[in-house]
Amino acid sequence: MQDIENVEISCPSDAFLKIIKGKCKSTIIVMIKKGRNRFSEMKKTLPTISERMIAKQLNELESDDIITRKVIEAMPLRVEYYLTDYGESIYPIVHDMRKWGYKHLEKLKTAGW
Template identity: 35%
Template sequence: MKKREYTCGLDAAIDVMGGKWKGLILFWLGEGPLRFGELRRTVAGISERMLILQLREMQTSGLVHREVHHQVPPKVEYSLTEFGQSLRVALEPLGQWGEEHMERLEALPRTGASS
């Protein structure tokens, strides 16, 4: 398998973040562990299939921990690892920027890529 090569730190961070949903999952898991159904209700607009895919990718990259509690009915909780928490902290200034400029950003016309 070929080793990943990045041109800068931002390139590496975006690679592990990739896509629309991972930032939101990181945000909500930063509040504490959540079960799959809770996470699905919390991350508005995400499909069950997409949530499963994103969580698997985040587990593989070491951002998310999946804990299975052996009980009836089965209980699975997702939480941030220390690595995931460090990325969440790094994203906080970006979230603050978004909050400060949300009204302006919402007024922009939609493009085909973000629709």
């Protein structure tokens, strides 16, 4: 987790945004919550994002204690991601944020943007 003294945060909303800011982090959180928690599944669902970017977002979410990584000792070896208890607490917020985003996109589409 980041050292709070080294992070410039002026308000609680900024602290929240600092965690979820990043290419499709909210989508990754939702996917993990819904059980699509393997890298290959994420890659298929997010075809416009490079593998490197997905890995970067996963590493940042793990570093911020939102997700945890579990290595499954099977043949072939596989890795699965899960929300931590802390990550579970952010999920309802991310879910509502995405619902609003879909409504906003529909509004823009209707307005001819």
